[in-house]
Amino acid sequence: MSLHTSAVERLCLRDIPLSSFSTYGIGGVANYVAQPETTQDLAELYRDCNAKGLPWYTFGMGSNILFPDQPDPETVFVSLKRFAEVKVKDDKWFVSAGTPMSMLSLLGLSGNSDLLDFTFLLPGCLGAGIYMNAKYNHRQICDILDTVYYMDMASPDLSVRSIPARECDFAYKQSIFQHHPWIIVGADLNIPIHSEEQVRYVMSLVPAWKERGSHPSSLPQFFSFFLGEAHALAGKGFPTPQSMLDIIKYRTSKRHFDYPSCGSVFKNNYDYGVAIGSLVDQLNLKGTEHGGAVISPHHGNMILNRNHAKASDIRYLMDVITEAIHRKFGFVPEPEIVLV
Ligand SMILES: Cc1cc2nc3c(=O)[nH]c(=O)nc-3n(C[C@H](O)[C@H](O)[C@H](O)COP(=O)(O)OP(=O)(O)OC[C@H]3O[C@@H](n4cnc5c(N)ncnc54)[C@H](O)[C@@H]3O)c2cc1C
Known part of the structure; x- marks a missing residue:
């Protein structure tokens, strides 16, 4: 070279x-x-x-x-999918931005903590999880952070800076990172380190993920990697807790990993008080198709790529939902997915 x-x-x-x-x-x-x-x-x-x-x-x-x-x-x-690393730095867990959030559930489980269970089978990398403040039920990514590290793209030197999690303006699907040209490179967790054995186990997960799980962005591959690792941990004396079994049940019953999708398309409107999925259901729009895309018959806030859909097919169905919700319920739902 x-x-x-x-x-x-x-x-x-x-x-x-x-x-x-x-x-x-x-x-x-x-x-x-x-x-x-x-x-x-x-x-x-x-x-x-x-x-x-x-x-x-x-x-x-x-x-x-x-x-x-x-x-x-x-x-x-x-x-950033290959920008994955977990290590212990200054007596804290440091996790880099490309590490899958779901890996944190195994970190918690192997350390006898249930604080990270909610990340099990939550698709996506930690950087975006911080950017979007990803959540499951009442638990959010911001709950588990101590310090976030980022590059300020407006600064000429692009050096890495840090910000305490409490200063990151986290709210429902909101963070300070959505309002600045900052790229998150990693974070320290506020989760205790349990044992040397836990550290060794967790550090072995990243190479395994890079080799077997991370390419391409396939939901079935993601699901089977983390399900397999949870089973393997159970074999080592860390049985899968009920909270994680419930997640498997919820996500498989909603068919999260059966078709290509990006999860919920719209943010819930908490002022209105009814989940977007229920509104789509009330509007009888579940199952509506356009091109290769379909509004999930199992979850009204998901649009699936059922058969070689184009971005334009997804956008068409988003417009159908937006207009119908506006007409019947009087507000315009805000997209959760990022339209590049
Ligand atoms: C089946 C399914 C189920 C899902 N369930 C949930 C759920 O229960 N709860 C939930 O919250 N989400 C859910 N999601 C959505 C998704 O898991 C989250 O939004 C996750 O945070 C996205 O991570 P990602 O790495 O794929 O982000 P990407 O889609 O790659 O990026 C999302 C945004 O983050 C920005 N970004 C990415 N990395 C960085 C970085 N390092 N610094 C700054 N900006 C960055 C990108 O520019 C983009 O704007 C689901 C998705 C699917 C497919």
Whole structure:
């Protein structure tokens, strides 16, 4: 490799379908896709993009994103899926942004703690989980954070800064990171370290995930990896707790892993007080199809890619739901998925 190879040349794959980087399985061919594994590579990549005037778009597992059918040819798409690491630093768990949130449930289980159970089978990486303040039932990602580390993309040096979790303006699906050009690189957890054995086990999970679980962004592959690891832990004397068994039951009954999707399409409107899924149900829209997409017959707030759907098919059904809710219930639902 030449010493003068630029970071964009070194780190980018060319002509890659974004569909393989999204749990929707949707997205056209991108000219540049990078999968940096270290903070140094990440910073070099952004610096090179800035120097070349190339826009970039950073994402995790692509489980909350609708990529376009025709991506902008100039944009460098930066996947953090291989930017995964768990380690002990200054007596705290440090978890980097590309680590799957579901891995945290195994970290908790192997340390005899139930504080992280809610992340079991929650698709997506920690960085986006912090950005979106992902949640399950009444537990949110912000509950388990001590300090968040990020790069301020507006600063010339792109050095890593930190912010205490209590200053991150977390609320329902909200965080400070949605209002600044900041890329989250990782976080310290406020979860105690239990034992050396736990640390060794958790550190062995990341290489296993990189080898077997993380590519492509396939929901069945994600499900089988974490179900398999929970079974393996049970064999080592850490039985799967009822809370995690309930999650398996809930997510499989809602068919979360059967078809490509991005989970809930709209945020719930807590002022209105009824979940969007129930409103879609009341409107008899479940099962409505367009192109290759369908409003899930099992969950009114999910739109599935049933048969080679295009981004335009998903957007069409989003418009159908939006207009029907506005007409009947008088408010415009806010999208939860990110439309790139
Ligand atoms: C079947 C299914 C079930 C789901 N269930 C739930 C659920 O119960 N609760 C819930 O909250 N969500 C749920 N989701 C949605 C999804 O799991 C979360 O939104 C998750 O946080 C997305 O993670 P990701 O890595 O896939 O993010 P992506 O889709 O890759 O990115 C989402 C957004 O985060 C930004 N982003 C990503 N990484 C970073 C970073 N490091 N720094 C700054 N910004 C970043 C991206 O630019 C984008 O705007 C579900 C999704 C699916 C497919």
